[in-house]
Amino acid sequence: MSGTRLRSPLLLGRTACALLGLVAVTDLLAIGAGYGVYRTADELAAGTGVGATLSPRAFRADHLYSVAGVLQTVTWLACGVVFVVWLHRVRVNAEVFRPDGHSKARAWVFAGWVVPLANFWFPRRVVLDVWDSSGPLGAPPRHGLVNLWWTLWLVSTGVGRLMADLYASAATGQEFRDAAVQMMAADAVDIAAAALAILLVVRLTRRQQERVLAGPVFVTALG
Structure with missing residues (x-):
């Protein structure tokens, strides 16, 4: 592809991993806050009536x-931006390794996360194509890490949104609990998804570095 060149994803990968770690930390804070809600469920329910106070x-x-919810949202958004920029970097590199190895256009690296319905499987497909194109020549593809990460991501985001709605509409102690x-x-699942995402970033970045060292790849710029 004209204008496509290799560029190191190392710095972006390290930044993404650091932010994913922060996501896990905010999830831990949210678990602690959720336990506080659990312990005070009856008192929270008593304060939902007209004129009542907590x-x-x-x-x-x-x-x-x-x-905790605000911290999760801010950290998640910052992490999401850096993760997608890193994904774009490794996708461009993968086009150098294997120009015909991608079933989705490059624009789906970004659009796949926000287009309704497509966001259930397009990002996974993009990552799988990058993973396969960045691996050793002739090696059989193994998708366990990508599939497990994507499954936990879907569960944590879907359940998390649903539970936030349930909390907002809770009116009895049992509903709050x-x-x-x-x-x-859901936050515990998100921690697991963040840990797998860190592993994914590390391994995919390493695969591309090893692919460059193994050659033969025409490198116009790597840095």
């Missing part, structure tokens, strides 16, 4: 949960 303990639990338990479970 007890200090319930107010603190609800406030910490809200703060149920929402808190399920939110904590």
Whole structure:
């Protein structure tokens, strides 16, 4: 492809891994805040009526949960931007290794995450194509890491959004407890997804470095 050249994904990969680590940290904070909601469920329910006020303990639990949610959102957005930029970098590199190895146009590296319905499988397909194109010549593809990461990502994002809605609409102590338990479970899954994403970034970046060293690849720029 005209204008396609190799560029090192190392710095972007390290930044993405650091931000993924921060995502996991904010998830841990959210689990702690969710436990606070669980413990004060009855007090939170008592404060949902007209003219009712939350007890200090319930107010603190609800406030910490809200703060944790904001931190999760901000960190997730920052991480998402860097991760997609890294993915674009390794996708361009993969086109140098194997120009005919990609079933989706380069624009789907970005659009695949936001287009409804397509966002359920297009990003995974993009990553799989990059993974296969960046591997050793003739080696059989192994997709276990990519598939497990993508499965956990779908579960954590889908369940997380649903549980946030359930928490917002909770009116009884049991509903608050149920929402808190399920939110904590979704955050735990998200931590696992973040850990697998770090492993994915590290391994895919390494695959491209090893592919360059193995050759033969025409390199116009790598740095």
